[in-house]
Amino acid sequence: MNILTFQLMEVVFEQKDASDWIYRGEGAANLVLAYNGSSPAFVGKVLRIQKAPRNGSPRYVSETKDGHSSLTSDECRLWKETEDLVSAPTREIAEQLYVQHVITPLLGPGHVDAGIRVHVSRDFLESVEKNVLCQRPSWRVDAAKVNTLCNAALLISDHSVFPRGSLKDQVCISVEIKPKCGFLPFSKYISEGNVIKKRISRFRMHQSLKFHEREVLEISEYDPLDMFSGSKDRVHKAIKALFVTPQNNFRVFLNGSLIYGGLGGGGDSISHMIGEAFEDVLRSVIRTDDGLRTSNFLHLVAETVFRSGLLDRLLKIQKLDVFDIEGAIHAYYNFISQPCTVCGDLGEDKVSDRYKYLHSLSLDESLKIVRDYLIAATAKDLSMMICFRPWEEEDVESSYSSVFLKSTNQTFDYKVCSIARHHLRTQHLKNAACVTEWCQLKLRMLVHHMVFRNPESMGSYIGSNGSLLTEVVICQASFIDLDMKPLNKMERYYELDQQIVSCYTDITNGEHQVDNSVSIGAYRTAYSDHSNTVEDASHARDPTGNISTYGSLIGVTRRKRRIGLFLCNKESDFQLLLAHLNPHALFTHTAGFLSNLSGSGG
Numbered sequence: 001m002n003i004l005t006f007q008l009m010e011v012v013f014e015q016k017d018a019s020d021w022i023y024r025g026e027g028a029a030n031l032v033l034a035y036n037g038s039s040p041a042f043v044g045k046v047l048r049i050q051k052a053p054r055n056g057s058p059r060y061v062s063e064t065k066d067g068h069s070s071l072t073s074d075e076c077r078l079w080k081e082t083e084d085l086v087s088a089p090t091r092e093i094a095e096q097l098y099v100q101h102v103i104t105p106l107l108g109p110g111h112v113d114a115g116i117r118v119h120v121s122r123d124f125l126e127s128v129e130k131n132v133l134c135q136r137p138s139w140r141v142d143a144a145k146v147n148t149l150c151n152a153a154l155l156i157s158d159h160s161v162f163p164r165g166s167l168k169d170q171v172c173i174s175v176e177i178k179p180k181c182g183f184l185p186f187s188k189y190i191s192e193g194n195v196i197k198k199r200i201s202r203f204r205m206h207q208s209l210k211f212h213e214r215e216v217l218e219i220s221e222y223d224p225l226d227m228f229s230g231s232k233d234r235v236h237k238a239i240k241a242l243f244v245t246p247q248n249n250f251r252v253f254l255n256g257s258l259i260y261g262g263l264g265g266g267g268d269s270i271s272h273m274i275g276e277a278f279e280d281v282l283r284s285v286i287r288t289d290d291g292l293r294t295s296n297f298l299h300l301v302a303e304t305v306f307r308s309g310l311l312d313r314l315l316k317i318q319k320l321d322v323f324d325i326e327g328a329i330h331a332y333y334n335f336i337s338q339p340c341t342v343c344g345d346l347g348e349d350k351v352s353d354r355y356k357y358l359h360s361l362s363l364d365e366s367l368k369i370v371r372d373y374l375i376a377a378t379a380k381d382l383s384m385m386i387c388f389r390p391w392e393e394e395d396v397e398s399s400y401s402s403v404f405l406k407s408t409n410q411t412f413d414y415k416v417c418s419i420a421r422h423h424l425r426t427q428h429l430k431n432a433a434c435v436t437e438w439c440q441l442k443l444r445m446l447v448h449h450m451v452f453r454n455p456e457s458m459g460s461y462i463g464s465n466g467s468l469l470t471e472v473v474i475c476q477a478s479f480i481d482l483d484m485k486p487l488n489k490m491e492r493y494y495e496l497d498q499q500i501v502s503c504y505t506d507i508t509n510g511e512h513q514v515d516n517s518v519s520i521g522a523y524r525t526a527y528s529d530h531s532n533t534v535e536d537a538s539h540a541r542d543p544t545g546n547i548s549t550y551g552s553l554i555g556v557t558r559r560k561r562r563i564g565l566f567l568c569n570k571e572s573d574f575q576l577l578l579a580h581l582n583p584h585a586l587f588t589h590t591a592g593f594l595s596n597l598s599g600s601g602g
């Protein structure tokens with residue numbers, strides 16, 4: 001443990017410190033706060049604090065009265081090879097060690113900050129909870145609250161900005177991508193009825209279920225198979241799709257503040273800085289003509305992701321899931337020495353030899369299958385953060401490693417290199433490039449003569465002096481949300497998998513008709529230009545006044561014998577209302593509204 005680590009661990013955040021921490025975002029399990037105070041020790045840090053589910057939310061980790069939990073005895077057996085982890089006094093410490101000893105070596109130390117635990121008082125947590133309440137998405141508030149029984153939180157580098165000292169007054173744009181599972185399972189343990197899993201990505205099938213259960217407003221255009229394809233064009237396609245349907249898979253931050261994407265996950269309203277505003281923000285990083293910056297920015301993100309090789313590394317970890325949950329679940333029951341409920345449900349005569357084989361595996365073999373499955377689960381759920389800032393003179397002497405991105409007429413090209421600015425100026429670019437390792441702590445990407453495939457943007461990076469050097473951007477990539485998945489989630493993984501496939505199969509068989517074309521079109525039109533929403537047409541003519549709080553109809557979705565309306569309130573906040581209502585009931589109960597609908601051309 002170094003001195004800094006030790007000092008920080010001695011810190012206790014008290015009630016008076018709460019106002020220094022502002023809401024950054026949250027997931028299912030943690031609330032993340034960014035530091036807004038002036039103490040040098042915490043500038044450029046975020047605090048990740050645990051949440052506790054409210055009643056009704058699923059819980060996979062049991063807690064003791066002091067708010068702590070520990071690994072179960074089965075989990076201790078599972079992670080026995082990682083000694084420190086098993087002897088950790090609390091689950092939180094074990095999770096931090098899991099990031100350090102299991103995940104970091106796999107992802108590469110340059111891209112992970114396992115964080116430092118700091119003490120937090122109950123008053124601090126209560127104040128923080130109060131302060132951020134109004135910024136939290138309401139469905140996240142309903143699902144979980146700050147775990148005020150917990151007396152520690154994790155202090156981590158704020159990966160949406162550059163480390164203190166290098167930021168100064170510079171603008172920093174960062175992108176958060178949750179790429180999800182990037183391969184099709186190939187396991188022979190996938191049952192015949194679920195063979196669709198070998199053709200359609202889990203993400204895409206899960207979208208249908210989420211849409212069906214109204215967790216998302218529309219089906220994402222994103223497919224992780226594009227992102228992980230290794231093809232530059234498909235990575236670009238994936239980034240564009242994420243931009244169109246960001247859900248909880250894509251966010252953009254400006255100096256740490258969210259400017260694009262949803263705050264707390266897939267179900268919340270999306271805060272978009274749209275159109276020209278987004279273009280304007282990009283001005284400081286992407287130096288090109290108005291109207292071209294967004295597309296060039298997406299190119300830049302795609303190029304960075306593609307060239308970084310980070311996804312290749314991630315994919316390898318995801319592929320530790322060799323058996324698929326349909327195989328791993330049997331190993332799980334072996335491992336916990338419980339009767340296999342999957343085989344039990346099938347009945348003795350239907351249990352195939354393949355499953356019998358799995359049940360004949362030794363404990364150690366079963367352990368490995370389950371452990372690898374859970375490590376892969378972490379890799380399927382993590383996010384990458386990449387931040388960009390313009391390259392400055394002072395960067396010449398910095399200790400960053402560099403990525404040199406050089407283009408020919410049509411494509412980007414770069415090498416990992418260290419480079420001095422005068423070399424760029426004199427255009428002796430090849431001489432300047434000396435290849436170094438990618439997996440350095442930070443990355444600098446020097447974008448030279450950015451000429452994209454789109455001919456319209458060609459030349460847009462040629463500077464006023466005609467030099468080839470026109471745009472230089474520095475970037476840094478990190479992984480976040482590397483949590484250890486609880487062992488007892490295995491059953492949930494199996495159930496969810498079955499649910500996803502069955503919903504998708506029903507849809508393709510016509511059981512649930514998902515026609516979201518209308519809703520997608522309307523939604524997209526609405527967010528790409530707010531002035532295009534049907535401005536309060538329904539409100540103005542609403543005879544009962546009941547609908548007025550919802551504002552304007554912006555889309556209709558139709559499923560078999562059921563329809564749903566996407567409405568938009570005055571703040572352009574999209575709501576899915578009345579979905580799953582029988583049209584007859586809908587008509588009876590909202591006759592006034594439907595007449596407005598026809599009046600507004602709906």
Ligand SMILES: O=P(O)(O)O[C@@H]1[C@@H](OP(=O)(O)O)[C@H](OP(=O)(O)O)[C@H](O)[C@H](OP(=O)(O)O)[C@H]1OP(=O)(O)O
Nearest residue numbers: 027028029248264265266377380381483485489496
């Ligand atoms: O199962 P999935 O694919 O829905 O992933 C869950 C995520 O859902 P999403 O990415 O929106 O589909 C889910 O994300 P959201 O809460 O939906 O933002 C969590 O990341 C969850 O992990 P954990 O329970 O917090 O450890 C994730 O659960 P794990 O499967 O990673 O355990």
Ligand SMILES: Nc1ncnc2c1ncn2[C@@H]1O[C@H](COP(=O)(O)OP(=O)(O)OP(=O)(O)O)[C@@H](O)[C@H]1O
Nearest residue numbers: 025026027028029030032156157158159160480481
């Ligand atoms: N180190 C970091 N730097 C900057 N932003 C961060 C960092 N860690 C988390 N965030 C922000 O906070 C959000 C929530 O964090 P995180 O994903 O770790 O929560 P979680 O509850 O563990 O997520 P999940 O739902 O996947 O379990 C992220 O989506 C990201 O926007």
